[in-house]
Amino acid sequence: xxxxxxxxxxxxxxxxxxxxxxxxxxxxxxxxxxxxxxxxxxxxxxxxxxxxxxxxxxxxxxxxxxxxxxxxxxxxxxxxxxxxxxxxxxxxxxxxxxxxxxxxxxxxxxxxxxxxxxxxxxxxxxxxxxxxxxxxxxxxxxxxxxxxxxxxxxxxxxxxxxxxxxxxxxxxxxxxxxxxxxxxxxxxxxxxxxxxxxxxxxxxxxxxxxxxxxxxxxxxxxxxxxxxxxxxxxxxxxxxxxxxxxxxxxxxxxxxxxxxxxxxxxxxxxxxxxxxxxxxxxxxxx
Amino acid sequence: xxxxxxxxxxxxxxxxxxxxxxxxxxxxxxxxxxxxxxxxxxxxxxxxxxxxxxxxxxxxxxxxxxxxxxxxxxxxxxxxxxxxxxxxxxxxxxxxxxxxxxxxxxxxxxxxxxxxxxxxxxxxxxxxxxxxxxxxxxxx
Numbered sequence: 001x002x003x004x005x006x007x008x009x010x011x012x013x014x015x016x017x018x019x020x021x022x023x024x025x026x027x028x029x030x031x032x033x034x035x036x037x038x039x040x041x042x043x044x045x046x047x048x049x050x051x052x053x054x055x056x057x058x059x060x061x062x063x064x065x066x067x068x069x070x071x072x073x074x075x076x077x078x079x080x081x082x083x084x085x086x087x088x089x090x091x092x093x094x095x096x097x098x099x100x101x102x103x104x105x106x107x108x109x110x111x112x113x114x115x116x117x118x119x120x121x122x123x124x125x126x127x128x129x130x131x132x133x134x135x136x137x138x139x140x141x142x143x144x145x146x147x148x149x150x151x152x153x154x155x156x157x158x159x160x161x162x163x164x165x166x167x168x169x170x171x172x173x174x175x176x177x178x179x180x181x182x183x184x185x186x187x188x189x190x191x192x193x194x195x196x197x198x199x200x201x202x203x204x205x206x207x208x209x210x211x212x213x214x215x216x217x218x219x220x221x222x223x224x225x226x227x228x229x230x231x232x233x234x235x236x237x238x239x240x241x242x243x244x245x246x247x248x249x250x251x252x253x254x255x256x257x258x259x260x261x262x263x264x265x266x267x268x269x270x271x272x273x274x275x276x277x278x279x280x281x282x283x284x285x286x
Numbered sequence: 287x288x289x290x291x292x293x294x295x296x297x298x299x300x301x302x303x304x305x306x307x308x309x310x311x312x313x314x315x316x317x318x319x320x321x322x323x324x325x326x327x328x329x330x331x332x333x334x335x336x337x338x339x340x341x342x343x344x345x346x347x348x349x350x351x352x353x354x355x356x357x358x359x360x361x362x363x364x365x366x367x368x369x370x371x372x373x374x375x376x377x378x379x380x381x382x383x384x385x386x387x388x389x390x391x392x393x394x395x396x397x398x399x400x401x402x403x404x405x406x407x408x409x410x411x412x413x414x415x416x417x418x419x420x421x422x423x424x425x426x
Contacts, residue, residue, distance in 0.1 A: 041299040048295055048363050052356050056328065093410035100403050107400070116383070123390050129403040135383035136390055146297045146368055151383030154376055205356075208315055208329035217330055218354060221365065225297040 003271040007264040011257055018253035024087070025246035031142055032178060032239035038143070039175065039236050042229045049222045056215055059204040063212055066161060067219045070190045075112040077134075077156045077165040079188070079227060081172035081234045082122035084138055088241040091173060092121045095183040099171050102185055114165065116152045118231060134159070142235060146228045153224050160189055168223075172230040173237035179244065181237040186230075188223060289341050290322040294348055294364040301348060301366065308339040309362050311355050320357055327357040336364055 057068060080099065082092050106113055116135040117123045126133050135155040140148055159165045168189040174182040207214050292309055294302040309320045312334025318327075336348045353366040 038298070042297060044293070044300045045295040045297045045365060048293065048356075049365060052328065052354070052363070052365075090410070090414050093407055093414070096403070097407045097411075100400065100407060103403075104400060117387070123387075125403075125406070127390055129406055130399045133387045133390070135380070136387035137383050138386070147379070150371075150376055151379030151381070154380045155383055158380070203326055205326045205328035208313060208327065214328055214330065214354070221297075221354070221367070228297050 004264045004267045007260055007267065011260045011264065014253050014256050014260065018250055018257070021246045021249040021253060025243055025250060028239045028243035028246060032236060032243055035142070035232065035236035035239050036175070039229070039232050042225065042232055046222070046225050046229060049218065049225065053215075053218055053222060056205070056211065056218065063215070065212075065215050065219055067189050067223070068191055071166050073111055073166045075114070075165045076106065076167040076169060077114050077116065077159055078185075079116045079118065079152060079156060079168065079170040079230075080122040080126075081170065081227075081230050082117065082119035082125070083234065083238040084120045084140065085238075086121070087245060088238050089245040091181060091237060091241040092125075095171060095173055096122075096125055098183040098185060114159075116156055118149065118152060119234075140231065140235075144228070144231050144235065146224060149227055149231060150224065153227050157189070157220065157223065170227060170230050172234045175233050175236045175240065178240045181241055188226060191219070191223075288322040290320065290324075290360060290362055292338055292362045292364070294336060294338075294350075294366060296353075296366045296368045298368055302338065302346070304338075305341055306338045306362075307341050307343075310335075310337040310339075311362075311364060312336070312350070313355060318355075320362055323359050324357050324362075326359065327355070329355050331355050331364070331366075336366075 057065075078099070080095075082095065086092075103113060114132040114134050115122075115126060116137075117126060117133055118137050119140070120138045123133070123136050123138060135152045137148060137152045156165070156168050160168055167187060169185055170188050171183070171185045174184045176182055205211075289305040289307055290309065292302065292304060292306045293300070307322075311318055311320070312332050314330045314332050317334070318329070331350060331353050333351045334349075336350055338346045338348070340346065348364075348366075350364065350366040351368065352371050353364065356363040356365065
């Protein structure tokens, strides 16, 4: 029947879109689970390292590593962790909004800032709005490796060591649960002192080589692992946000299809009624 | 036989956790063997094998590309790197990240334009709001 061809075409197209968003939702769900596992897997390393660092810092109290000493802040560095791809709701824009608020506060205090971006979205953001970007890493994929981040972290650490920046922050999303992701900005360097002085340290390690060198190595690795954790967590957030976004898109598509189907049925019914009326009218005239 | 607890972790995952009779690790200044009750020690490792001798006599081998070794009388922790790390390699990574940034930001100023940023964010927020409004209307 020739009735409502346009409507049928429209329904088919919405159905196709729905198929795609459904598939994306399912992909995001499974990727989110994997990302969460990966998130958990990064914890033991950081925890072990934290313990060791706390101990070394305590038993070598005369040696203060620059990463542990805070100084007056004139310039800060921010590592901005974002996603590579879009279609994940307001995840990135919420993060940027929070970041801009902080930047305004810094501007008010006459603190300068520079950025290192992780992920394409942050890079694009700064490309449009300006701002000093000293490093950029993107295309990390779903399973990032810590090696991919070394460059970006080292740029910041080097700048910190030579005194051109006085603090390093990291901006990323916090995975609260699969429905909620919270943007957060955290100070990375100088490391906040551990308030764990419960164990009296009457023993010390045998160091191979010197304590300072070991400490330097440890702290660098620790900071890298913290950034890595943030990146992995952000990926879990990305997948969760995408899952939610795609779910609501699929639901909407479903509603739209229902409405269209109703319109189509009505149109078809109207056409049949009209045809019948014509036949009856014709028969009566004969 | 006494045993010592061994944890081998990398930044990306936990590799091994369990008891061992003896552990061998490639410390920077030469391979070390650690038996239960070893003095507390903290050292860097070079690339090599970490061999864990299980109490059953079985031996497990893990390759590490470097990292830290922490020894306490009852616990050994191997903080392993996932890739070979060397100064020049790290420098190369820095260069790459810098280049990418420069490439991206060739023709623009270093000055951050707050007003523009806020417009940008407002636009994104508006897009989201529109979608939400449409959704409510479709739902109602």
